[in-house]
Amino acid sequence: MTLAAERQIEDVAAVMRDVGRRARAAARRLALAPREAKDTALVEAAKRLRETEGAILAANAADVAAAKAAGVASSFIDRLTLTHARLASVAEGLETVADLADPVGETISSWTRPNGLRIERVRTPLGVVGVIYESRPNVTADAGALCLKAGNAAILRGGTDSFRSSAAIQAALVHGLAEAGLPEDAIQLVPTRDRAAVGAMLSGLDGNIDVIVPRGGKGLVARVQEEARVPVFAHLEGNxxxxxxxxxxxxxxxxxxxxxxxxxxxxxxxxxxxxxxxxxxxxxxxxxxxxxxxxxxxxxxxxxxxxxxxxxxxxxxxxxxxxxxxxxxxxxxxxxxxxxxxxxxxxxxxxxxxxxxxxxxxxxxxxxxxxxxxxxxxxxxxxxxxxxFGFGAEIGIATGRMHARGPVGVEQLTSFNYRVHGTGQTRP
Amino acid sequence: MTLAAERQIEDVAAVMRDVGRRARAAARRLALAPREAKDTALVEAAKRLRETEGAILAANAADVAAAKAAGVASSFIDRLTLTHARLASVAEGLETVADLADPVGETISSWTRPNGLRIERVRTPLGVVGVIYESRPNVTADAGALCLKAGNAAILRGGTDSFRSSAAIQAALVHGLAEAGLPEDAIQLVPTRDRAAVGAMLSGLDGNIDVIVPRGGKGLVARVQEEARVPVFAHLEGNxxxxxxxxxxxxxxxxxxxxxxxxxxxxxxxxxxxxxxxxxxxxxxxxxxxxxxxxxxxxxxxxxxxxxxxxxxxxxxxxxxxxxxxxxxxxxxxxxxxxxxxxxxxxxxxxxxxxxxxxxxxxxxxxxxxxxxxxxxxxxxxxxxxxxFGFGAEIGIATGRMHARGPVGVEQLTSFNYRVHGTGQTRP
Incomplete structure (x- = not known):
């Protein structure tokens, strides 16, 4: 069966390069988006999720039926399955993220030098976040929303068994982006179930992925940590x-x-x-x-x-x-x-x-x-x-020492730069 | 000619693995070192640099003679050459770093949750920093000192033409560490001029290097950025x-x-x-x-x-x-x-x-x-x-968006963790 949402792809590498380029272009626009636009996108996406509940549950039913036919474990089916209540909670999650403070543009610290230069350290987005997860369709919304709030473009690659469900949820997110006048490429779902797409993401898509967040079991996290050529926010285990x-x-x-x-x-x-x-x-x-x-x-x-x-x-x-x-x-x-x-x-x-x-x-x-x-x-x-911790939401917990550590919320999905305010100063 | 400081090495990979293991062990001890010990090490190293000036200048003269014999450019000789004035400035640099505030243990932020949990975000060292640089012997002291101040162990790999000079300077740093009761492995110089050592560092030494800082021309930085399997703080160019x-x-x-x-x-x-x-x-x-x-x-x-x-x-x-x-x-x-x-x-x-x-x-x-x-x-x-910027000293300037960006001083050479103070709280 050909899925409407899955493109017939011969050259996965070329398609993924294009996904990366479009994400980077979207990230540039998103970095400058005002808080209102990002929040509107999230609220409109939540609305759309509720309005299209029937279609999403139907897509999910098809995923669940295929997974059952393939004979997967019942705990797997449980994580894959969406219900009215679970979708309602996904939609509420989007609204929760909309309510969070916008980290972008926040002055982290500022000081004045003896020569009068005032230096500010200001939060900026990280860029493009790749999220690789298993067949839990709700992660599509949770991860996409957190990336968007922090001004980052997201490239989402969910488990193959949840492809239809994730595509249906991502369509609602894209609807929200369009309603808010934001680039639709800001939250992309990898348009193929071909596993080569994961390898392409781990290679960093020609510098168009800044960080990868794996969400799932130890096998997934270990592979990502082992193979990724870009930074990874993750924990392999919690002993x-x-x-x-x-x-x-x-x-x-x-x-x-x-x-x-x-x-x-x-x-x-x-x-x-x-x-x-x-x-x-x-x-x-x-x-x-x-x-x-x-x-x-x-x-x-x-x-x-x-x-x-x-x-x-x-x-x-x-x-x-x-x-x-x-x-x-x-x-x-x-x-x-x-x-x-x-x-x-x-x-x-x-x-x-x-x-x-x-x-x-x-x-x-x-x-x-x-x-x-x-x-x-x-x-x-x-x-x-x-x-x-009061972060409102998290995309995971990191045990590395670089950049993010502990719960990774919107703040940890940002970078910063220095803004120097002068009155004509030159360096002696 | 066999250099006294250069070990006769057959298995570079094995030696570098050992360098990594010793750096990690030293980093664990250094992370808990009080400010006084670190500052004492720096001040004693500066003293030792001045006391052993004759030996350092002699080692440098041997490096310079060999480089001249090899016919390198005069700008290269200039960067390689140490003088009384330049060594004095290197020693003062160590004392400047000693005077900087200790970033380790600083509370970056703290807040109290409705359930009474008080959460602190506290600076911790990064771990082990690998520094790869060209034939500028002063970097041995500058980089070693900054890493030490931030509680990190350093693995230093200078240009092959400055090997004798760097070894003489590193000996003074190690003397300072010993005087302060800190592990001598906290500032190691790669004990071979074999270029395979650089490849080993770029591979991360079995997880025993947390970040690499390249200091030098575009060729060096490009190679490090291309090949490193660990995070890199660097800028390729400043256009x-x-x-x-x-x-x-x-x-x-x-x-x-x-x-x-x-x-x-x-x-x-x-x-x-x-x-x-x-x-x-x-x-x-x-x-x-x-x-x-x-x-x-x-x-x-x-x-x-x-x-x-x-x-x-x-x-x-x-x-x-x-x-x-x-x-x-x-x-x-x-x-x-x-x-x-x-x-x-x-x-x-x-x-x-x-x-x-x-x-x-x-x-x-x-x-x-x-x-x-x-x-x-x-x-x-x-x-x-x-x-x-008022950072006191820097190890370089980074243009990446992960962890450090802009001038990389002691603060950017740290990580953080969360310390949660409770009174018996359990999660409902």
């Missing part, structure tokens, strides 16, 4: 720790550990390892383990942990490295904060790590020395989220 | 413009154009093209051209410019693209600010561009719409410099 240190309040520790592990086990900010300091092990270890097991969590522990509860399974070296994304936790007793930090630096993924303690000195040391995008004191690791 | 717009004061325009072009012609912030708006061409074009020619500058103009002064040579399309780095300027009459911006976006290099005008509306438009790292209003393009 997050909770360290219950000396001076930890037991009830607080219990609440944080249960929340960090079990609130949602499939998110990157979920805790995977619990470290209990020997100083509090006698009082805290058994109740923490019992609480986890009684809440339905499998506990894999070191020798000391297995001694306090017969239900604890043995942990192997591999467990310290594992992001379970499931109701399983590894537990280890550590000798003091330096051993805890060593463990986290050895096995962790520099995503989100927490300390529980009432000892401010220990907390300060942990926050200063653990080299992770997010470190928390007496707070659950599950707060690792752009919304929880 | 900078001065646009004399409607409402420009003629005397101010003259002063700025002469300074931007001729103060120093070999720097990346030197102007290469003058754009004169038709609105002021009748009054301003001839005097600006005459002033340039009388100051010893060759002028290559479009047809209209040639009409006002018989000494103007014809400009070709190629001239608009050329970074002369010499006393030559291209001059063109443009129809209004949009045409000026179009010219700059078409031919420029996104480095530094200036508008001269008393019309605030035009200035605002130019500063907002020209997509360059630095845009100036009524100020010379030659202010494109970290020192002039």
């Amino acid at each position: 997050c720790h909770v360290y219950v240190a000396a001076g930890a309040d037991l009830e607080m520790a219990k609440a944080i550990v249960l929340n960090a592990k079990l609130r949602r086990t499939g998110v990157c900010g979920a805790a995977e390892t619990l470290l209990v300091d020997r100083a509090v092990a006698a009082s805290h270890l058994a109740p923490l383990v019992a609480a986890l097991i009684e809440a339905g969590c499998e506990v894999r522990g070191d020798a000391e942990t297995r001694l306090v509860d017969a239900r604890v399974l043995p942990a192997t070296e591999e467990d310290w490295r594992t992001e379970y994304l499931d109701a399983i936790i590894a537990v280890r007793v550590v000798d003091g904060i330096d051993a805890a930090i060593d463990h986290i630096e050895t096995y962790g993924s520099h995503h989100t790590d927490a300390i529980v303690t009432d000892d401010e000195r220990l907390a300060r040391k942990f926050l200063a020395e653990v080299d992770s995008a997010i470190v928390t004191h007496n707070a659950s690791t599950q707060f690792a989220d752009g919304g929880e | 900078c413009h001065v646009y004399v717009a409607a409402g420009a004061d003629l005397e101010m325009a003259k002063a700025i154009v002469l300074n931007a072009k001729l103060r120093r012609t070999g720097v990346c912030g030197a102007a290469e093209t003058l754009l004169v708006d038709r609105a002021v061409a009748a009054s301003h074009l001839a005097p600006l051209v005459a002033a340039l020619i009388e100051a010893g500058c060759e002028v290559r103009g479009d047809a209209e410019t040639r009409l006002v002064d018989a000494r103007v040579l014809p400009a070709t399309e190629e001239d608009w693209r050329t970074e002369y780095l010499d006393a030559i300027i291209a001059v063109r009459v443009v129809d209004g600010i949009d045409a000026a911006i179009d010219h700059i976006e078409t031919y420029g290099s996104h480095h530094t561009d200036a508008i001269v005008t008393d019309d605030e509306r035009l200035a605002r438009k130019f500063l907002a719409e020209v997509d360059s790292a630095i845009v100036t209003h009524n100020a010379s393009t030659q202010f494109a410099d970290g020192g002039e």
Whole structure:
């Protein structure tokens, strides 16, 4: 079957080069677009999504039917499926992004030099953002909206199984752009399911992609990180720790550990390892383990942990490295904060790590020395989220140290330049 | 002749992997070093440079003799040569960096969420910085010092002709590190002149280089930008413009154009093209051209410019693209600010561009719409410099949009993370 939205393409490389060129041209115009135009585009796109709900759900039904026929897993079908409620939430998401402050043009800092020059550092868009994601059609709207708000053009490449659904949603976004007088190429969907298109994006499309954001499982992120010739905002995994240190309040520790592990086990900010300091092990270890097991969590522990509860399974070296994304936790007793930090630096993924303690000195040391995008004191690791940080929305969480780190919201999708105001100054 | 400082190396790749591993280990320790230790290292290194001046100048004399024997250009010999005065200035440079504020640990911003979580965004080091430069031994000290101040380990690879000089300077830096109790691997010099070492650095040394800064001519920068698998802070060229717009004061325009072009012609912030708006061409074009020619500058103009002064040579399309780095300027009459911006976006290099005008509306438009790292209003393009910006020192100027842009000082050599202070919060 030929899809109306999918072009018959022989030369994928040529088509992708053209996508890149059009994105760059759109980005130039978008960079100068006033806030009102961008917000109008988002609000009109939300309206259009609601108006064309029937067509979008029909496109999605075709995607779902094809995926079922191909025999994919039910969790995959669940992520692929759109409903009235899910589409309503996608549309609301667009309106939420419209309500965010416009980062572009914001003066980050300014100072005056002894010669009278006033220098401003001002936020500008990044340029063109490539987003590569799996078959979750809602990402088409979420990612497109965040890129647009930050003044960037977006090149979106969703999972092949969601092609019809993503195309239908992208059509609504393009309608919004047109209504606002903005370039329709500002949010492009890669017009082919050919996997060669991904390779073309990773090569940077002749300098026409400035950054790539992969959204999806470890396999996708690993490939993008390995092959991309342009910067990538991503995290490969979230092997997050909770360290219950000396001076930890037991009830607080219990609440944080249960929340960090079990609130949602499939998110990157979920805790995977619990470290209990020997100083509090006698009082805290058994109740923490019992609480986890009684809440339905499998506990894999070191020798000391297995001694306090017969239900604890043995942990192997591999467990310290594992992001379970499931109701399983590894537990280890550590000798003091330096051993805890060593463990986290050895096995962790520099995503989100927490300390529980009432000892401010220990907390300060942990926050200063653990080299992770997010470190928390007496707070659950599950707060690792752009919304929880007050960013309004996020396109993902980055564990790299370049440009963006932690939740990537509109602000992290910008660059800056320097604007120098003189009165005729020349350099001696 | 075997150099004492150069190791006999058979397996360059293995040696470079080891350099990378040691740099990463040093970076971890350096990230936690207090300001005092870093400053002590710099001050002690400056002292050592002065104390070992004889040995450094002797090493340099050997480099210079070998380079002369190889028949290199005199400008190359000039850059390679160290003198008492130049070494004194290198030592002072180290002390200047010691005096800079420590960026590491600085709270960039902080805010409190409705649930009481206090979130801080705090500067952290980037990690390991690779610096690839030509035969200017002073860069060994300048780059090493800036990386150290920002808490980063440095892997320095200078030009092969300056190997002895750079090794002698690096020995002083390592002495400073040792005196301060900091890891000596924090500032490493690649221990071989084998060019394969550069390729190894560009590959990122198994993830042990976080960013590469090339310092040198266009050939070096182009190779690094083309081949590096890690982020690069650089500018390929500085094709900078001065646009004399409607409402420009003629005397101010003259002063700025002469300074931007001729103060120093070999720097990346030197102007290469003058754009004169038709609105002021009748009054301003001839005097600006005459002033340039009388100051010893060759002028290559479009047809209209040639009409006002018989000494103007014809400009070709190629001239608009050329970074002369010499006393030559291209001059063109443009129809209004949009045409000026179009010219700059078409031919420029996104480095530094200036508008001269008393019309605030035009200035605002130019500063907002020209997509360059630095845009100036009524100020010379030659202010494109970290020192002039008040950064104290710079490792280079970047024209990319990721992470660093414009002058790269200690602050731009840092990353950040989020530190979340709670009182037991869990996520609902």
